[in-house]
Amino acid sequence: MAVVPYKDTPDDKKSQVAHMFNSIAGKYDFLNHFLSAGVDIYWRKKAIDLVARNKPQLILDIATGTGDFAIEAMRLKPRKVVGVDISEGMLAVGREKLQKKQLSHVIELKTGDSENLEFEANQFDAVMAAFGVRNFENLEKGLAEMYRVLKPGGQVVILEFSKPKAFPFKQGYNFYFKHILPVFGKLISKDRAAYTYLPESVQAFPDGPDFTTILTQVGFKFTAWHPLTFGISSIYVGTK
């Protein structure tokens, strides 16, 4: 059974996820930095560092949300970054941020479903996603789409939550993630389910070698796993 945000509604996961992110969009950036004590900023930096060597010029940021990963990619001095998301609310916050930062001419945010991308095959030098793939309704379909639009030789970089395995980080993290984060998340975002869905969806999501195996099955070569901060998050890379 798929892990969904609102268990008492019959809607499919995609509609529920879009609804959830529309509902929390205004508080998303604040909660991200507050609940991770700012470590999410460092994680995105590390992920961008891993594609820097290839100097990608045309980059696709899947599940771009409010655009933080796309903005971080500006350090690579790309010609263009396209961000795609199913949540209009998240994109609206992102567009406002881009305008303030005067980045709207390089970063374009578009409405779109990662599992059904509007782009032609073999276009992008790099395709990336931060905290997005866990929310896909069909993970393999979304990853296959990322593979399709990537140029041969291009790199994929995926940042996602994972599960720490070692004592005592595992125990401390589980306590924080299941008992503290949902309380603050609900209080600040006012969404009844978003920050309960977060730990539940991480728990059910494949991580480490299980995730690189899926990347390989989709077609990516030279896949690698880089755990971050005791395994709380991970970066996965692969090449087409």
Ligand SMILES: C[S@@+](CC[C@H](N)C(=O)[O-])C[C@H]1O[C@@H](n2cnc3c(N)ncnc32)[C@H](O)[C@@H]1O
């Ligand atoms: C946790 S946010 C991550 C946003 C951003 N990448 C970041 O690093 O902060 C996850 C985003 O994935 C988007 N999303 C989920 N499923 C999607 C899909 N099938 N296609 C496009 N975006 C999707 C959600 O709307 C949401 O904005």
